[in-house]
Amino acid sequence: xxxxxxxxMLKNIGCRYLDLFSEFRYAAGFFYRSIVAVSQYFYRPQxxxxxxxxxxxxxxxxxxxxxxxxxxxxxxxxxxQGMSVLPQFGQGSLIYRILIMVITRELGPLLCAFVxxxxxxxxxxxxxxxxxxxxxxxxxxxxxxxxVRYLAAPRFIGITLSMLILNVxxxxxxxxxSYLLTRxxxxxxxxxxxxxxxxxxxxxxxxxxxxxxxxxxLIISHTAVYNxxxxxxxxxxxxxxxxxxxxxxxSLCILADAVITMxxxx
Amino acid sequence: xxxxxxxxxxxxxxxxxLDHVDLSIDPGxxxxxxxxxxxxxxxxxxxxxxxxxxxxxxxxxxxxxxFDLSQDEEVRYRKRSxxxxxxxxxxxxxxxxxxxxxxxxxxxxxxxxxxxxxKVRYYLDKVAYQDSIEYRPEQISAGERKxxxxxxxxVTRPKTLFMDSPLTDIDATSVEGIKSIIKKLHSERRTIxxxxxxxxxxxxxxxxxxxxxxxxxxAHGPFHQVKKSSDPLVRGVxxxxxxxxxxxxDDILDLLNSEEQLL
Amino acid sequence: xKLKIKYAEQIVGLFVLFSVIALALVxxxxxxxxxxxxxxxxxxxxxxxxxxxSRGMTVKLKGFTIGAVDSIRLTEKNTVRVDFHIYETYxxxxxxxxxxxxxxxxxxxxxxxxxxxxGDNDEAPVAEESFIPSTDFPEGRQLLEQxxxxxxxSDDPVAAALANIDPLMLSAQELLESLNRTVRxxxxxxxxxxxxxxxxxxxxxRASLWELEKTLASTGKVTExxxxxxxxxxxxxxxLRSLVGEQGSLGLLLYDEELYRRIVGILxxxxxxxxxxxxxxxxxxxxxxxxxxxxxxGEATLIEGRDVLSGLKNxxxxxxxxxxxxxxxxxxxxxxxxx
Numbered sequence: 001x002x003x004x005x006x007x008x009m010l011k012n013i014g015c016r017y018l019d020l021f022s023e024f025r026y027a028a029g030f031f032y033r034s035i036v037a038v039s040q041y042f043y044r045p046q047x048x049x050x051x052x053x054x055x056x057x058x059x060x061x062x063x064x065x066x067x068x069x070x071x072x073x074x075x076x077x078x079x080x081q082g083m084s085v086l087p088q089f090g091q092g093s094l095i096y097r098i099l100i101m102v103i104t105r106e107l108g109p110l111l112c113a114f115v116x117x118x119x120x121x122x123x124x125x126x127x128x129x130x131x132x133x134x135x136x137x138x139x140x141x142x143x144x145x146x147x148v149r150y151l152a153a154p155r156f157i158g159i160t161l162s163m164l165i166l167n168v169x170x171x172x173x174x175x176x177x178s179y180l181l182t183r184x185x186x187x188x189x190x191x192x193x194x195x196x197x198x199x200x201x202x203x204x205x206x207x208x209x210x211x212x213x214x215x216x217x218l219i220i221s222h223t224a225v226y227n228x229x230x231x232x233x234x235x236x237x238x239x240x241x242x243x244x245x246x247x248x249x250x251s252l253c254i255l256a257d258a259v260i261t262m263x264x265x266x
Numbered sequence: 267x268x269x270x271x272x273x274x275x276x277x278x279x280x281x282x283x284l285d286h287v288d289l290s291i292d293p294g295x296x297x298x299x300x301x302x303x304x305x306x307x308x309x310x311x312x313x314x315x316x317x318x319x320x321x322x323x324x325x326x327x328x329x330x331x332x333f334d335l336s337q338d339e340e341v342r343y344r345k346r347s348x349x350x351x352x353x354x355x356x357x358x359x360x361x362x363x364x365x366x367x368x369x370x371x372x373x374x375x376x377x378x379x380x381x382x383x384x385k386v387r388y389y390l391d392k393v394a395y396q397d398s399i400e401y402r403p404e405q406i407s408a409g410e411r412k413x414x415x416x417x418x419x420x421v422t423r424p425k426t427l428f429m430d431s432p433l434t435d436i437d438a439t440s441v442e443g444i445k446s447i448i449k450k451l452h453s454e455r456r457t458i459x460x461x462x463x464x465x466x467x468x469x470x471x472x473x474x475x476x477x478x479x480x481x482x483x484x485a486h487g488p489f490h491q492v493k494k495s496s497d498p499l500v501r502g503v504x505x506x507x508x509x510x511x512x513x514x515x516d517d518i519l520d521l522l523n524s525e526e527q528l529l
Numbered sequence: 530x531k532l533k534i535k536y537a538e539q540i541v542g543l544f545v546l547f548s549v550i551a552l553a554l555v556x557x558x559x560x561x562x563x564x565x566x567x568x569x570x571x572x573x574x575x576x577x578x579x580x581x582x583s584r585g586m587t588v589k590l591k592g593f594t595i596g597a598v599d600s601i602r603l604t605e606k607n608t609v610r611v612d613f614h615i616y617e618t619y620x621x622x623x624x625x626x627x628x629x630x631x632x633x634x635x636x637x638x639x640x641x642x643x644x645x646x647x648g649d650n651d652e653a654p655v656a657e658e659s660f661i662p663s664t665d666f667p668e669g670r671q672l673l674e675q676x677x678x679x680x681x682x683s684d685d686p687v688a689a690a691l692a693n694i695d696p697l698m699l700s701a702q703e704l705l706e707s708l709n710r711t712v713r714x715x716x717x718x719x720x721x722x723x724x725x726x727x728x729x730x731x732x733x734x735r736a737s738l739w740e741l742e743k744t745l746a747s748t749g750k751v752t753e754x755x756x757x758x759x760x761x762x763x764x765x766x767x768x769l770r771s772l773v774g775e776q777g778s779l780g781l782l783l784y785d786e787e788l789y790r791r792i793v794g795i796l797x798x799x800x801x802x803x804x805x806x807x808x809x810x811x812x813x814x815x816x817x818x819x820x821x822x823x824x825x826x827g828e829a830t831l832i833e834g835r836d837v838l839s840g841l842k843n844x845x846x847x848x849x850x851x852x853x854x855x856x857x858x859x860x861x862x863x864x865x866x867x868x
Contacts, residue, residue: 056541057533064544135355138317142428143369144344146337161545168548198555198562206556233278 030148030229031222037146037153051151055158059120060165067115067166068173071103074111075178078102083186096200103174104205105264109212110257112166113220116159117249121224124155125245128228129238137229152225159224160217167213208264215260216253223248267293267328267346267426267457269314274323276309276481283309284320285481291474293426296458298468298489300507301478307461308352308430310478314459315349315428345373347426348419352434354411356403362414363399366390369422389417394443409436416444427451429460433467465508477503569614571599574629574661579609581633588613588629588643595619595645611663613643624648626677628669629661646678701835705828712824716817734806741799 082095128151131137137147179193227245231237269291276284283306291297291314299307312318316325316332325332327343335343348369356365366386370377377385390399393413397406406414412435419427432448433441445467451458452471462468468475475492477485477500485492485500493504533540560566576582579601588596596615604610615623626648646664655661662669672678 053537053541054534056544057537061540061544130358134358135351135353136357138312139349139351139355139357141317142315142344142347142349144341144372146340165545165548168552172551194558195562198559201555201559203556203559206552 027222027226030226033148034152034156034222034225037149038156040149041153041157049154051154052158052161055120055155056162056165058123059116059159060162063115063119063162063166064169066119067112067170068177070111070115071108071170071173072177072181074107075099075103075174076181079178079182079188080185083188093196093200096196099175099197100201100205104171104201104209105212106257106261108170108174109163109167109209109216110253112163112170112213113216113253114250116163116166116217117220117246117253120159120162121220121245121249122242124159124221124224125228125242126238128225129231129241130235132229132231133233133235133238147229152221152229155225156218156221159221160214163213163217163220164210167209171209204264208260212257212260215256219252219256220249223252267343268326269426269459270324270326270329271314271320272324272326274313274320274325276306276313276318276320283481284313287313287323287481287483289476289483289486291457291459293457294455295473296452296460296471297474297476298472299459299461299476299478300468301503302506305478305503306481307478310476311428311430311459311461312349315347316343317349341373345422346424347428348422348424350412350416350419350427350429350432352430354403354408354415356411356415356418358403361400361402362390362395362397362406365403365414366399366418366421369418373422385421386417389421390414392420392447393417394440409440412436413440413444416447420447424456426457426459429458429462431461431463433462433464463507468508479503564616568617569596570617570620570623570657571612571614572623572655572657572659572661573610573612574663575604575666576609576611576631576663577665579603581631582609582611582643586642588615588645590619590622590645590647593619595622598643611643615645621654622647623654623661624650625652625655626650626672627655627661628664628672628678630664630669646673648672649677649679701831705831708824709828712821716821734802737799738803741796 078099079095082098083092086092086094128137131151137151140147140150175197176194179188179190182188223245227241227248231241271287271289274284274287275282287310299310301307309318313320313325316327319325319333330339332340332343356362357368360368363383363386366389367382370382370385374382386399390413393416395410395413395417397410403411403414412432416432419429429448433444436444448458448460448471458471460471462471469489472489474487475485475489476483477492477495479499484497484503485495492500493508495501495504582598582601584598584600586598587594588598596613596619599612599614601609601611611629622645624647628646628648630644630646632642632644645661662672664670664673
């Protein structure tokens with residue numbers, strides 16, 4: 001009896017892992033198809049340009065206000081805190097290093113990713129999930145339109161591009177905007193601040209931050225689109241899939257962040 | 267266009283929806299799939315139309331597996347076929363006009379905006395759609411949506427039409443209009459593969475009949491031949507769908523009902 | 530919302546365009562500020578250790594960044610080769626006899642760097658890829674000591690203060706040691722354990738006294754002779770006359786007033802010197818324990834002071850207590866504004 005129970009347990013564990021493995025393989029295949037579709041998108045005439053525009057509008061433009069607020073607050077806090085502590089050690093110039101490290105290299109891409117996941121990944125998953133449930137995806141297939149190319153690719157491009165652009169804006173607001181905000185409390189010389197910032201800013205910082213937001217963009221769009229299209233029949237699956245998209249998006253982004261940072265310091 | 271299903275299996279989780287389906291459909295004929303609800307009619311239709319890939323077996327259009335076609339080949343085939351969904355499946359982010367126009371944009375990019383507009387209006391008139399064409403699908407009734415979806419299917423003038431219960435949800439006055447459209451398509455010898463529930467209309471329209479029971483094809487052939495089948499299960503299904511009850515079939519009907527409950 | 534959808538293309542266009550322009554602008558400004566478009570002159574130096582050296586470390590002259598480290602590698606001779614470049618603007622400062630000095634912030638918070646000391650001459654700049662000696666090797670130190678290099682003081686107040694502690698400690702210790710030595714010499718001289726200047730003086734005095742004794746002894750003989758001669762005088766008036774006569778030897782001694790006074794003078798002087806010497810000796814003998822005690826006490830205090838300063842130097846946490854050169858003004862100082 002006990003042996004049978006153990007066998008059953010082993011079988012269950014095995015099945016679970018096989019399922020997990022096959023799901024991973026399926027997701028990887030879907031990712032590959034999406035990337036192929038994205039690359040085809042640029043040289044094959046398509047009707048989906050408007051989808052990219054709208055995706056940029058919803059994911060990029062509309063998230064700008066929130067991200068600007070976060071960036072301004074973060075930058076100002078770093079400047080004010082750093083200025084009150086660091087000059088006491090004669091290390092006032094460290095403030096620029098810290099600003100660049102926190103805003104440009106680490107938190108910029110990550111906070112953009114969080115905001116985009118919260119705002120857009122959920123929206124995309126919900127939209128696509130509902131499209132599956134109401135057979136709109138099948139309607140596209142029946143019309144001869146590949147849903148991966150027509151629905152997934154523009155969302156991939158839109159979200160990834162939005163991530164890149166939002167990251168640039170986040171840095172602008174975090175580094176430049178916060179300077180103006182800080183000026184209200186403490187006087188900092190304009191040219192000195194920006195000159196030093198530009199001296200300390202390295203191309204590797206810019207490459208690293210853009211690489212991160214690009215990778216995060218791919219991750220977010222993939223998890224959002226994949227989970228949205230993974231809905232099968234009922235509308236109750238939609239919220240479950242949205243939650244999965246958010247959780248997977250967050251965890252994969254943090255994982256990718258760690259990996260890229262490690263590569264940067266290798 | 268000849269269509270064939272070879273050894274097709276389809277599951278929903280552990281539930282078998284299609285079980286070793288093996289059939290071929292001749293072009294220019296109207297084939298009606300009948301069966302109790304939950305017997306897998308819609309799935310069979312979608313697998314045939316190449317919308318759902320089967321878990322096993324092949325779906326052949328003119329001898330080619332529809333799921334192995336190249337992008338361009340698939341578009342060519344899709345241009346020649348259309349699908350009318352049971353729940354209309356209009357694209358909710360498009361207006362009525364855009365919904366009908368979209369297949370034209372995909373398959374006839376050479377048409378001018380004006381030509382497209384004319385075609386859209388023509389087909390919407392044909393299905394007797396009367397509301398504003400700038401409405402979104404959620405702003406119109408279910409019946410109207412069904413009409414629009416029919417217009418969307420017809421706008422490319424397909425040779426093959428898949429129809430999943432096109433007459434449900436439509437009010438009585440509109441039903442006649444749509445029936446006449448289908449009759450016209452039938453008379454034009456277009457290939458129609460459909461699920462109907464109206465027994466009279468099935469009798470009138472069907473050239474061929476596919477009798478489906480719990481995912482298995484019980485009978486497939488010319489309407490009159492299938493109707494004369496001596497298989498008790500076939501007779502039971504037909505009795506239920508076509509309201510042709512015979513004294514002989516009573517036991518079968520009970521049998522079927524109990525089986526339905528088991529499902 | 531309608532308006533936003535209607536003008537979606539324009540809004541998105543602006544959104545994308547502005548970010549691209551901003552990024553391009555930042556890259557251009559970075560290029561200008563970081564001298565991407567200027568030529569760099571490359572040199573190398575050898576250090577005994579790679580400790581404190583890093584890639585990208587700045588090379589500074591009078592607080593101005595004039596270059597940076599390109600690469601560091603361990604050579605086959607187990608020294609560290611540092612390749613660095615100097616900006617075009619400052620290439621003319623790289624005169625012969627220039628040296629490179631590695632500064633390390635005692636706080637361990639960075640801020641260390643390579644300091645460039647240009648050669649103190651008006652010759653043409655050295656050729657590219659030349660060797661610039663470091664002060665960690667005798668070659669560079671010699672250049673500094675010989676005054677062939679324009680030196681400079683550290684501008685970090687903390688580092689400067691700490692850097693000054695070591696020489697201070699050293700000179701204090703030297704002072705103590707020399708004092709100690711003096712005391713010991715004095716003591717040794719007095720006890721006769723060692724021969725110094727004082728010992729020599731004493732010895733000389735002793736020698737003079739001994740000679741005097743000898744002279745006096747011989748004078749005794751002369752007196753004895755004189756008595757004998759006087760005895761004999763009874764016999765021979767002639768001899769007496771020849772002896773005591775103005776031209777006789779004794780007569781010379783007895784009648785020459787000058788000679789007599791000189792002898793007496795010498796004797797008086799000798800007596801005085803002897804008395805003074807004996808007085809000084811007694812005084813020194815009396816004071817010796819007091820001086821020794823005083824010096825010992827001073828030495829202990831200085832050693833204690835040195836320990837406190839070493840503790841202070843080794844503990845960065847207490848270091849916050851050292852007041853900065855000036856109160857923080859809120860201005861972010863680090864790199865000079867107009868380099």
